[in-house]
Amino acid sequence: MKKTLMFLVCFLFLCGCKQTTADKLMKLGYSEEDINLIEKLSEENQNLFLEDYKETELSYLYQPDFREENLEEYLNYHGLLDQERVVRLVNEGILNKDSFIKLFELYNHPYFIEKNEEKYLRYLNEYDSLRDMIEIVNTQRDRELFTGIESVDLSKGDLMLVNKYYQLSEDYVPDDLVNVEEGYGRGRLKKNAYEAFVQMADDAYKFGYDLRVVSSFRSYSYQEGLYNSYLKYDTLENVDSYSARAGHSEHQTGLAIDVSVPGVSLDDFYKTEAAKWVDENCYKYGFIVRYQDNKKDITGYIDEPWHIRYLNKEIAADVYKRGITYDEYYACFIE
Numbered sequence: 001m002k003k004t005l006m007f008l009v010c011f012l013f014l015c016g017c018k019q020t021t022a023d024k025l026m027k028l029g030y031s032e033e034d035i036n037l038i039e040k041l042s043e044e045n046q047n048l049f050l051e052d053y054k055e056t057e058l059s060y061l062y063q064p065d066f067r068e069e070n071l072e073e074y075l076n077y078h079g080l081l082d083q084e085r086v087v088r089l090v091n092e093g094i095l096n097k098d099s100f101i102k103l104f105e106l107y108n109h110p111y112f113i114e115k116n117e118e119k120y121l122r123y124l125n126e127y128d129s130l131r132d133m134i135e136i137v138n139t140q141r142d143r144e145l146f147t148g149i150e151s152v153d154l155s156k157g158d159l160m161l162v163n164k165y166y167q168l169s170e171d172y173v174p175d176d177l178v179n180v181e182e183g184y185g186r187g188r189l190k191k192n193a194y195e196a197f198v199q200m201a202d203d204a205y206k207f208g209y210d211l212r213v214v215s216s217f218r219s220y221s222y223q224e225g226l227y228n229s230y231l232k233y234d235t236l237e238n239v240d241s242y243s244a245r246a247g248h249s250e251h252q253t254g255l256a257i258d259v260s261v262p263g264v265s266l267d268d269f270y271k272t273e274a275a276k277w278v279d280e281n282c283y284k285y286g287f288i289v290r291y292q293d294n295k296k297d298i299t300g301y302i303d304e305p306w307h308i309r310y311l312n313k314e315i316a317a318d319v320y321k322r323g324i325t326y327d328e329y330y331a332c333f334i335e
């Protein structure tokens, strides 16, 4: 009788010790929901969770696209990229030890634009320089010029973007054009741009530079005539590098000015000290030199040190400081 009792006690004791995996997990602090997910894993992976409460590992089990065979790979990149992104890129075979550094730089790049992600990934290995690739994608220069043309977003006001991909309508005329007064040049400009120019010209004069507006607002039809007149004696490709097609000219916004000093043609303006002063100081008045020599491939225009574009003081200073084109600045910070 005694023996039977002892046997029964031992039996019950042993039963109590034989815990299931679920029991062990629960003791470690996993919830029922966690346990359900863990129990779907292979034994080897389940054991990982039996060591202690694995918060990081667990978080991957909750990702909608979680694939068990990639768990180890996810963990390699944990915390370095956004978790959802790690799962997606590892699953697609894009994120691996060879591509990791480039992808890390890409996703942390100051000019990374979310909506361009697919293109960045497509071109990731096509360019030697990641920065060049980002710039090309952001400014849409992976497309032929004048393809997929969109309307200029007028709601952006003085910050609107006009280029070879963004066009103004035939009837667009700024509503607050004012005349350029004698002594400052000729033509008409949007009020804000004109007032900023007067301030700049007055300050420049103190340094001995007599800045004048040589060309200002141009209507759609005027630009059309101008562009066509160049076409009479030059190739289309050449003309597109120095003259805008109708609707694609910043001059139609009333915010752009071709500037020079008396007796100096636009082509020779770059030789003057005044040009240097404009280049270094115009941002203080809200202007940028829009078409720079080192950005020809991006803007599609030759170097135009005489063509300044009004934005506002804050944005112009930021564009100047960053040394990027307004096309890219707009895509990153305004659009």
Ligand SMILES: [Zn+2]
Binding pocket: 215, 251, 256, 257, 258, 306, 307, 308
């Ligand atoms: Zn111009």
